[in-house]
């Protein structure tokens with residue numbers, strides 16, 4: 001048994017001439033809540049798709065609990081669940097039928113499924129809507145049923161791409177609490193987010209990718225230490241590392257000009 005849930009070695013993706021992910025290396029430990037951050041176009045989705053076996057790398061390997069996702073896909077994929085930022089659902093199934101379908105694919109015993117499914121629907125306030133067709137769900141409800149589907153079979157490792165986008169504050173809070181609880185019970189969670197407060201509050205460790213390279217990796221304290229700080233928010237660290245400070249300064253200058261009317 002591997003101590004790491006996920007082991008990434010020399011992972012690379014080229015799209016034609018462009019190298020979107022540049023031979024990155026990192027590990028995610030069992031029971032860890034890992035946040036993967038980076039500016040737009042940095043390579044987050046490309047990386048998560050390679051980690052979940054949806055996009056073939058140009059080079060390198062991804063091990064899921066010791067199994068290579070490309071050489072041993074069945075064993076590796078039994079252990080994971082993935083919720084993309086735009087989940088593909090079956091519109092002609094009801095919410096409950098969708099959960100039943102996922103549970104049947106993963107051969108979850110009926111009693112366990114019913115208890116787990118009902119608990120998840122209740123956490124996300126979907127109990128009263130579970131018998132309606134998914135095609136009638138709002139964007140946020142679709143996001144929530146996709147998350148319920150991912151959790152209903154108790155994956156060892158859960159991958160989430162921008163999980164809180166589209167969720168109302170209460171659902172986002174419930175999701176954060178649930179993920180923390182699942183990790184404390186041994187599940188590993190790997191999530192991407194642009195909401196730095198979420199990463200700062202929730203995540204045990206954080207990886208920052210910029211232009212296809214991992215430019216920071218560690219706990220909040222470790223990131224601060226490497227950045228030569230004793231305090232400061234993740235936003236400060238993120239903007240400094242990704243060059244956002246310069247952009248911030250430009251934006252502030254432009255705002256000043258706008259206020260003084262110079263630029264009109």
Ligand SMILES: Nc1ncnc2c1ncn2[C@@H]1O[C@H](COP(=O)(O)OP(=O)(O)OP(=O)(O)O)[C@@H](O)[C@H]1O
Nearest residue numbers: 015016018020038039040041042043044045046047
């Ligand atoms: N199918 C594709 N074909 C060509 N280039 C692609 C493709 N998918 C992504 N890219 C490029 O790879 C780079 C990384 O994209 P990716 O979607 O992984 O970034 P991201 O960090 O998830 O960005 P965002 O925060 O905007 O979602 C970008 O320059 C993007 O244009």
